[in-house]
Amino acid sequence: MITVVLVDDEPLVRSGLRAILESSSDITVVGVADDGAAAHALVRSLRPDVVLMDVRMPRVDGIAATRLIVELDRPPAVVVVTTFENDDYVYDALRAGARGFLLKRASAQDFVNAVRTVHEGDSLLFPGAIRSLVTAVGAPGGGGLADARLTSREAEVLRLLASGLSNAEIAEEIHLGVETVRTHVGNILAKLGVRDRVQAVIAAYESGFVSSR
Amino acid sequence: MITVVLVDDEPLVRSGLRAILESSSDITVVGVADDGAAAHALVRSLRPDVVLMDVRMPRVDGIAATRLIVELDRPPAVVVVTTFENDDYVYDALRAGARGFLLKRASAQDFVNAVRTVHEGDSLLFPGAIRSLVTAVGAPGGGGLADARLTSREAEVLRLLASGLSNAEIAEEIHLGVETVRTHVGNILAKLGVRDRVQAVIAAYESGFVSSR
DNA sequence: GACCGCCTCCCCCGCGCGGGTGATCTGTCG
DNA sequence: CGACAGATCACCCGCGCGGGGGAGGCGGTC
Numbered sequence: 032m033i034t035v036v037l038v039d040d041e042p043l044v045r046s047g048l049r050a051i052l053e054s055s056s057d058i059t060v061v062g063v064a065d066d067g068a069a070a071h072a073l074v075r076s077l078r079p080d081v082v083l084m085d086v087r088m089p090r091v092d093g094i095a096a097t098r099l100i101v102e103l104d105r106p107p108a109v110v111v112v113t114t115f116e117n118d119d120y121v122y123d124a125l126r127a128g129a130r131g132f133l134l135k136r137a138s139a140q141d142f143v144n145a146v147r148t149v150h151e152g153d154s155l156l157f158p159g160a161i162r163s164l165v166t167a168v169g170a171p172g173g174g175g176l177a178d179a180r181l182t183s184r185e186a187e188v189l190r191l192l193a194s195g196l197s198n199a200e201i202a203e204e205i206h207l208g209v210e211t212v213r214t215h216v217g218n219i220l221a222k223l224g225v226r227d228r229v230q231a232v233i234a235a236y237e238s239g240f241v242s243s244r
Numbered sequence: 245m246i247t248v249v250l251v252d253d254e255p256l257v258r259s260g261l262r263a264i265l266e267s268s269s270d271i272t273v274v275g276v277a278d279d280g281a282a283a284h285a286l287v288r289s290l291r292p293d294v295v296l297m298d299v300r301m302p303r304v305d306g307i308a309a310t311r312l313i314v315e316l317d318r319p320p321a322v323v324v325v326t327t328f329e330n331d332d333y334v335y336d337a338l339r340a341g342a343r344g345f346l347l348k349r350a351s352a353q354d355f356v357n358a359v360r361t362v363h364e365g366d367s368l369l370f371p372g373a374i375r376s377l378v379t380a381v382g383a384p385g386g387g388g389l390a391d392a393r394l395t396s397r398e399a400e401v402l403r404l405l406a407s408g409l410s411n412a413e414i415a416e417e418i419h420l421g422v423e424t425v426r427t428h429v430g431n432i433l434a435k436l437g438v439r440d441r442v443q444a445v446i447a448a449y450e451s452g453f454v455s456s457r
Numbered sequence: 458g459a460c461c462g463c464c465t466c467c468c469c470c471g472c473g474c475g476g477g478t479g480a481t482c483t484g485t486c487g
Numbered sequence: 488c489g490a491c492a493g494a495t496c497a498c499c500c501g502c503g504c505g506g507g508g509g510a511g512g513c514g515g516t517c
Binding site: 395397420421422423424426427428440 | 492493494495496497498503
Binding site: 410411412426429430433439440441 | 473474475476477
């Protein structure tokens, strides 16, 4: 049984999520909170498997709450729920340690799947958000993740990184200083919300940014 | 135009390869050698793009020659040509720095493709040899790469590695000491003929050992 | 002109990683 | 029974990597 805590300031959303999730026999909502501070306290006492977290909330927002929660030992998987795809907070949430993303207009099945996926995965989850984040490189405006999108230079570096090159090799390949490559790689890791270049490579494959022949 | 040097002790093989390769307008054979020492000297003076290297040769064998050649600065891509799939030298050749593998019974088109592929790829090439090496984990005898096949434990570690875990995390995941994981990872890198865990992840994807959903 | 995003390069620091080597214990095979 | 492979853990060493800063130039926008 997967235990879930819901965090959202709107009662409508809370009960909607609860109804959707509890229609699955393997998921149970063990608690709800209406702001980040309450969420943190609740998670600490209830120790759920998964937290569905709204981003925009009064007082302590979803980003700060996520940061607090993932700092617990053996923290639950936090899935951030956003209203708009171009939410500027997405990037921050990635860095804060969120394990997944979902739009509020997602289908009921999407919510159930998301909970199951992050619960199973000790292994990393690279949500659809990263897919567009990586693939929609430098795409002109139009409403998508403006802050987190990779620049063309970063995309170039990621491509080389994902072909197994070291920073020094990448530098030589595109005639740059190693320091510059290090900077780009650091920015890529931050934007993808991953820890190291290994996870960046995985994200590149999982998102289709590079493909296995 | 891709320049190629052929190294094989049998005149028959040399002229066969030459005929096959030169039927392609973008490939030209600039030199041939009949043993490893001659190959090294020839490569140093001719600076070809690609070297097709037999493994079994009198005096200096293909492994030693490959090692010498890849130590040059801006070395050519060395493709090792073996007679048998279960050649014990395959593992050593990987370590020596070979960029590709080919069986002598491969098709004419295979040889042409191999030359083009390693020539284009500054990026790594994970030849079919690695595919079977990784995927045929622990398969019972039957004539394939006995020395280099991953053990079941190594396969388990590779799977976790390819999901983005650090050595410490892998250790915790399967209840081992970090030192043990380090040993396994080291053996995996050696068997796959790759330099670091990043390239191991790439090999895992390219070989189909793990797949992007 | 001020501002900002991007690209470029720099320094310091800590740590994880990979290489080399060696040890013990197990089970298997001849 | 000895030989060997696999799995486990250990120590040392060097280095690449990633985080945290900062700084300058360049091209856009407001």
